Amino acid sequence: xxxxxxxxxxxxxxxxxxxxxxxxxxxxxxxxxxxxxxxxxxxxxxxxxxxxxxxxxxxxxxxxxxxxxxxxxxxxxxxxxxxxxxxxxxxxxxxxxxxxxxxxxxxxxxxxxxxxxxxxxxxxxxxxxxx
Amino acid sequence: xxxxxxxxxxxxxxxxxxxxxxxxxxxxxxxxxxxxxxxxxxxxxxxxxxxxxxxxxxxxxxxxxxxxxxxxxxxxxxxxxxxxxxxxxxxxxxxxxxxxxxxxxxxxxxxxxxxxxxxxxxxxxxxxxxxxxxxxxxxxxxxxxxxxxxxxxxxxxxxxxxxxxxxxxxxxxxxxxxxxxxxxxxxxxxxxxxxxxxxxxxxxxxxxxxxxxxxxxxxxxxxxxxxxxxxxxxxxxxxxxxxxxxxxxxxxxxxxxxxxxxxxxxxxxxxxxxxxxxxxxxxxxxxxxxxxxxxxxxxxxxxxxxxxxxxxxxxxxxxxxxxxxxxxxxxxxxxxxxxxxxxxxxxxxxxxxxxxxxxxxxxxxxxxxxxxxxxxxxxxxxxxxxxxxxxxxxxxxxxxxxxxxxxxxxxxxxxxxxxxxxxxxxxxxxxxxxxxxxxxxxxxxxxxxxxxxxxxxxxxxxxxxxxxxxxxxxxxxxxxxxxxxxxxxxxxxxxxxxxxxxxxxxxxxxxxxxxxxxxxxxxxxxxxxxxxxxxxxxxxxxxxxxxxxxxxxxxxxxxxxxxxxxxxxxxxxxxxxxxxxxxxxxxxxxxxxxxxxxxxxxxxxxxxxxxxxxxxxxxxxxxxxxxxxxxxxxxxxxxxxxx
Numbered sequence: 010x011x012x013x014x015x016x017x018x019x020x021x022x023x024x025x026x027x028x029x030x031x032x033x034x035x036x037x038x039x040x041x042x043x044x045x046x047x048x049x050x051x052x053x054x055x056x057x058x059x060x061x062x063x064x065x066x067x068x069x070x071x072x073x074x075x076x077x078x079x080x081x082x083x084x085x086x087x088x089x090x091x092x093x094x095x096x097x098x099x100x101x102x103x104x105x106x107x108x109x110x111x112x113x114x115x116x117x118x119x120x121x122x123x124x125x126x127x128x129x130x131x132x133x134x135x136x137x138x139x140x
Numbered sequence: 141x142x143x144x145x146x147x148x149x150x151x152x153x154x155x156x157x158x159x160x161x162x163x164x165x166x167x168x169x170x171x172x173x174x175x176x177x178x179x180x181x182x183x184x185x186x187x188x189x190x191x192x193x194x195x196x197x198x199x200x201x202x203x204x205x206x207x208x209x210x211x212x213x214x215x216x217x218x219x220x221x222x223x224x225x226x227x228x229x230x231x232x233x234x235x236x237x238x239x240x241x242x243x244x245x246x247x248x249x250x251x252x253x254x255x256x257x258x259x260x261x262x263x264x265x266x267x268x269x270x271x272x273x274x275x276x277x278x279x280x281x282x283x284x285x286x287x288x289x290x291x292x293x294x295x296x297x298x299x300x301x302x303x304x305x306x307x308x309x310x311x312x313x314x315x316x317x318x319x320x321x322x323x324x325x326x327x328x329x330x331x332x333x334x335x336x337x338x339x340x341x342x343x344x345x346x347x348x349x350x351x352x353x354x355x356x357x358x359x360x361x362x363x364x365x366x367x368x369x370x371x372x373x374x375x376x377x378x379x380x381x382x383x384x385x386x387x388x389x390x391x392x393x394x395x396x397x398x399x400x401x402x403x404x405x406x407x408x409x410x411x412x413x414x415x416x417x418x419x420x421x422x423x424x425x426x427x428x429x430x431x432x433x434x435x436x437x438x439x440x441x442x443x444x445x446x447x448x449x450x451x452x453x454x455x456x457x458x459x460x461x462x463x464x465x466x467x468x469x470x471x472x473x474x475x476x477x478x479x480x481x482x483x484x485x486x487x488x489x490x491x492x493x494x495x496x497x498x499x500x501x502x503x504x505x506x507x508x509x510x511x512x513x514x515x516x517x518x519x520x521x522x523x524x525x526x527x528x529x530x531x532x533x534x535x536x537x538x539x540x541x542x543x544x545x546x547x548x549x550x551x552x553x554x555x556x557x558x559x560x561x562x563x564x565x566x567x568x569x570x571x572x573x574x575x576x577x578x579x580x581x582x583x584x585x586x587x588x589x590x591x592x593x594x595x596x597x598x599x600x601x602x603x604x605x606x607x608x609x610x611x612x613x614x615x616x617x618x619x620x621x622x623x624x625x626x627x628x629x630x631x632x633x634x635x636x637x638x639x640x641x642x643x644x645x646x647x648x649x650x651x652x653x654x655x656x657x658x659x660x661x662x663x664x665x666x667x668x669x670x671x672x673x674x675x676x677x678x679x680x681x682x683x684x685x686x687x688x689x690x691x692x693x694x695x696x697x698x699x700x701x702x703x704x705x706x707x708x709x710x711x712x713x714x715x716x717x718x719x720x721x722x723x724x725x726x727x728x729x730x731x732x733x734x735x736x737x738x739x740x741x742x743x744x745x746x747x748x749x750x751x752x753x754x755x756x757x758x759x760x761x762x763x764x765x766x767x768x769x770x771x772x773x774x775x776x777x778x779x780x781x782x783x
Contacts, residue, residue: 039525042522053371089521090519090521091522093524094524094526095509100516101521107501108502
C-alpha cells in the first residue's frame with residue numbers, strides 16, 4: 010500500500026474513487042494549459058509542472074470545488090492564459106460575438122443572391138445535372 | 141559547390157518567373173507571347189527542381205557547411221529522415237513551396253484545352269508572379285543554401301518527434317494542398333482582369349480546387365493520425381493554431397469545390413467563386429507562412445525574427461490587396477447570375493458554402509484573436525478547444541443536417557417533398573440512433589446529436605446511391621456498375637464525412653482513460669480487458685536508446701501481445717513515446733509507458749486509454765479523399781470524352 014501511495018504522491022495524479030469526479034477532473038485537465046509547454050493541455054504534457062497542475066486539479070475536485078471555482082483558482086494563480094476557454098469580459102466580447110456577426114453577414118449574402126430574378130434559361134434534367 | 145549550383149538555379153528561376161509574369165500578363169491577343177510564357181513556366185519548374193535536388197543532396201551528404209543542414213540534420217540519422225529533413229525545416233520547406241508552385245504553373249501552362257487565350261495566358265502570368273514572390277522571400281530571407289563558417293563537426297539533429305514515416309509525407313501533402321490553391325487564385329485574378337468568368341473558366345478551375353482539397357484532406361488526416369500515435373495521449377485534433385492553419389484553407393477549398401460546380405453548371409455564383417478562390421489562397425498563405433515563422437503560437441515568436449515576419453505580412457498584403465482590390469473594382473462588371481428557387485440544388489449548395497465559409501471565418505477569428513488581444517495590450521489569453529467546440533461544432537451539425545437533401549434535389553427548382561420521402565429511412569435511422577444514444581448515456585445531448593448526424597449522413601449517402609441505381613435499367617449489380625463516376629465520388633465523400641463524424645464523436649464523447657503503476661507481472665482490469673505488464677527492457681535503435689515494455693492483453697477474444705516504448709534520442713534532451721496500440725473492431729486500446737515510479741520498487745507508470753471507434757475518423761477521411769480522387773478521374777474522363 011505504501012508503494013502505491015508513494016507512486017500517487019510522486020508521479021501520476023490519484024485516480025479519484027468517484028467516477029463522476031474522475032470524469033470531471035479529466036475534462037478539466039483537457040482545458041487547462043500547461044504553462045511551460047508550447048500549446049498543450051496538462052492532460053497531455055509530460056512536463057513536471059503539468060503533473061503538479063494535474064495533482065492540483067484532483068485535489069480541488071476531491072475537496073468538492075465546482076468546475077467554475079477550479080477555473081477561477083487556476084486563473085488567479087497563473088493568469089487568463091492558463092484556460093483554453095477564453096474568459097467572458099470586455100476583451101472577448103468581439104470574439105464571442107464574431108460567430109453571430111458572421112452568421113448575420115452570411116444570411117444577408119444568401120438572401121441577396123436569392124432575390125435575383127430566376128433566369129428562364131434552359132432547364133437541366135437531373136441526369137445532366139449529375140454528370 | 142552543390143549549394144552554389146542550387147542557389148544559382150534558384151536565382152535563375154526567379155528571373156524566369158518574373159519574365160513569365162510580365163509576358164503572360166501582356167499576352168492577351170498574341171499567341172506567340174502566350175506560348176513563350178508557357179515555355180518559360182516549364183523552364184522555371186525545371187530550374188527549381190534542380191535547386192531542390194541540390195538541397196536533398198546536401199542533406200544526404202550531411203554537408204554541415206550549409207547552415208540549414210547543420211541546424212536540422214545529423215550524421216547518425218537514417219537516410220529517409222535525412223531526405224525528409226530537407227523539407228522538415230523552414231528554409232527547405234519554403235523551397236518546396238516554390239517548387240510546387242512552379243510545377244503546378246508548368247502543368248497548367250501545358251494544357252490550354254478550350255480555354256480563352258487571354259484568360260489562360262494571364263493565369264500563367266499571375267502564377268509566375270506568385271512563384272516569384274515566394275522565391276524572393278526564400279532567397280533573401282530564408283536561403284536554404286546559406287553557408288556556415290566555421291562549419292560544425294556535427295549537426296544538431298532533427299526534432300525526434302518528427303523522425304517518423306508520417307513526417308516524410310505530411311508536410312509535402314499539405315504543401316501540395318496550400319500551393320494547389322494558388323492556381324484558383326491565379327485563375328480568379330486573370331478572370332477579374334479579363335472581366336469574364338464563364339462556364340469554361342469554372343471548368344478549368346474545378347480540377348485544381350479538387351486537387352488542393354484532396355491533398356489538404358490527406359495531409360491533415362496524416363498529421364492527425366501522426367499526432368494520435370506519436371504524442372502519447374491519443375489526441376487527434378486539438379484546435380491548435382497550427383492545425384487551424386490547415387483547417388481554414390480546407391474549409392474554403394471544400395466550399396470552392398461545391399461553388400465551382402454551380403458556376404460550371406448554371407453560370408451562377410461566379411463572383412462568389414472568384415472571391416472564395418482569392419480567400420482560399422490568402423488562408424493558404426497565412427497557413428504556410430505564419431506557421432513557419434511561428435507568429436501564430438505567440439506574438440513573442442514574431443519578435444525573434446521581425447524581418448521574416450514583416451516580409452510575410454507584405455507578401456500576404458500584396459497578394460490579398462491585389463486580389464480584393466481587383467475584386468472590388470471589376471467584380472460588379474461580371475455578368476449577373478440568374479437566380480434559383482429556395483428549394484433547388486443551387487440553393488443547397490449556397491447553404492453549404494454559407495456553412496463552410498462562416499466556419500472558416502470563426503476558426504480564423506479564434507486563431508488570431510489572442511494575437512489581437514495581446515497587441516492591444518489586453519494581456520495573454522488562450523482560445524482553445526472549448527471555444528471552437530462551442531461555435532464550429534453547431535455550425536457543422538446544421539450543415540450536415542442539410543447535406544443529404546442537396547444531392548436529392550434537381551437544379552433550378554427541386555421537389556422537397558419527394559426528397560423527404562426518399563430520405564425517410566435515413567431520417568428514421570438517425571432518430572433511432574439519437575434516442576438509443578440519449579437513453580444509454582443518461583441524456584448526454586451533445587454526443588447523441590453528433591452520432592445521429594453521422595448516421596444521417598451515411599444513410600443519406602446510401603439513399604442517394606440507391607435512388608441513382610433505381611433510375612438505371614437491368615439487374616441491380618449491372619446498374620451499380622454503370623453509375624457515373626461523379627455519383628460514386630459524391631456519395632463516397634459524403635458518406636466519408638458521416639463516418640468521420642461518428643468516429644470523432646465516439647472518441648471524444650466515450651473515451652476512457654486510466655493511470656496505473658504496474659510492476660512486471662502485475663495486471664490491471666481496463667475497458668473489459670485485463671492488461672498485464674510482462675517485462676521492461678532496454679533496446680538500442682539507430683540513433684536512440686529505448687525502454688521497451690511488453691504487455692499481454694487478455695480479453696474475451698483471447699490473449700494478445702503489445703509493446704510500448706520510451707525513446708531517448710542522442711540529440712534531444714527529453715524522451716519521446718512510442719505508444720502501443722491494439723486495434724479491434726470496437727476501437728483502440730492505447731498504452732503509453734511513463735517513467736519508473738520513484739520509490740516504487742520496480743513499478744512503472746502506465747497510462748491506458750480506450751478510444752472507441754477511433755479508426756472511423758481516419759477511414760472517414762480516407763473515404764472523403766477517395767471521393768475527391770474519383771471526382772478528379774471523372775473530370776479527366778469527361779475532358780477526354782468531349783474534346
